[in-house]
Amino acid sequence: MSQWVFRGIRTGIRTTAYPRAAERAAGVTPGMPRGGDFGAAAPAIVARCLTGALDQAQGVISVDSRRCVHCYRCVRGIEQPLNWEPTYEWAAAAARPTQELGQPFRRSIHILVVDAGDCGACLNEVKQLNNPYYNMHRLGFFITPTPRHADVLLVVGPVTDQMRFALEKIHKAMPTPKRVIAVGACALSGGAFADSFVCANGVADVLPVDVAVPGNPPPPLAILHGLLVAVGRKASERLAPDEYQAAAQQ
Numbered sequence: 001m002s003q004w005v006f007r008g009i010r011t012g013i014r015t016t017a018y019p020r021a022a023e024r025a026a027g028v029t030p031g032m033p034r035g036g037d038f039g040a041a042a043p044a045i046v047a048r049c050l051t052g053a054l055d056q057a058q059g060v061i062s063v064d065s066r067r068c069v070h071c072y073r074c075v076r077g078i079e080q081p082l083n084w085e086p087t088y089e090w091a092a093a094a095a096r097p098t099q100e101l102g103q104p105f106r107r108s109i110h111i112l113v114v115d116a117g118d119c120g121a122c123l124n125e126v127k128q129l130n131n132p133y134y135n136m137h138r139l140g141f142f143i144t145p146t147p148r149h150a151d152v153l154l155v156v157g158p159v160t161d162q163m164r165f166a167l168e169k170i171h172k173a174m175p176t177p178k179r180v181i182a183v184g185a186c187a188l189s190g191g192a193f194a195d196s197f198v199c200a201n202g203v204a205d206v207l208p209v210d211v212a213v214p215g216n217p218p219p220p221l222a223i224l225h226g227l228l229v230a231v232g233r234k235a236s237e238r239l240a241p242d243e244y245q246a247a248a249q250q
């Protein structure tokens with residue numbers, strides 16, 4: 001026991017300073033492609049994206065981060081690669097009117113995590129929030145296994161047909177006010193499983209999504225940003241009002 005105490009004192013605090021300060025350590029994010037004016041090269045770049053995340057008009061490329069699966073085809077093995085930003089504050093909040101959060105959301109928040117057909121990647125990143133480096137407990141975020149105690153429903157996966165009913169029941173069992181966070185490309189657009197006969201095209205097909213966290217998988221800091229956006233403690237920097245919801249319902 002004493003060995004652990006001395007070791008801890010020697011090592012010092014290694015927990016990220018985010019959200020108090022930006023985290024710049026190497027490896028905390030895979031980054032995200034960003035569009036721009038690529039002129040005559042734009043159609044060839046857009047054609048390399050197999051998930052329809054890229055679009056272009058008169059040479060200007062736009063990125064639908066909801067659909068990006070981080071395959072890097074738009075940056076690797078290509079003459080004119082797309083811009084790539086080493087950011088992680090990717091969460092976008094829906095602009096529709098939400099319920100008053102009230103007193104419970106000013107204190108500790110309990111999160112129910114539901115795997116709705118996830119491959120394991122996004123779930124693994126969510127688990128990292130509990131480790132000493134990200135330590136979400138210092139920010140008042142705790143995991144709960146019961147919907148009756150949950151303020152936030154965090155969903156990963158495209159929502160398989162087998163999980164649809166369970167997800168609806170869980171959401172109904174949660175007290176109000178509540179928030180729904182969809183995490184990862186599959187939860188936002190179906191990802192690689194989009195238009196499959198066995199699943200929805202993301203959580204918004206089943207439940208009203210309050211906050212969308214793109215990425216495939218999103219790094220822990222992006223998920224942490226999503227939680228902070230959900231409870232109104234961080235601005236949604238990549239705000240795309242209702243874009244996620246509308247696109248998922250097309």
Ligand code: SF4
Binds near residue numbers: 048054068
């Ligand atoms: S990384 Fe892959 S999925 Fe994402 S925009 Fe580029 S080509 Fe499309």
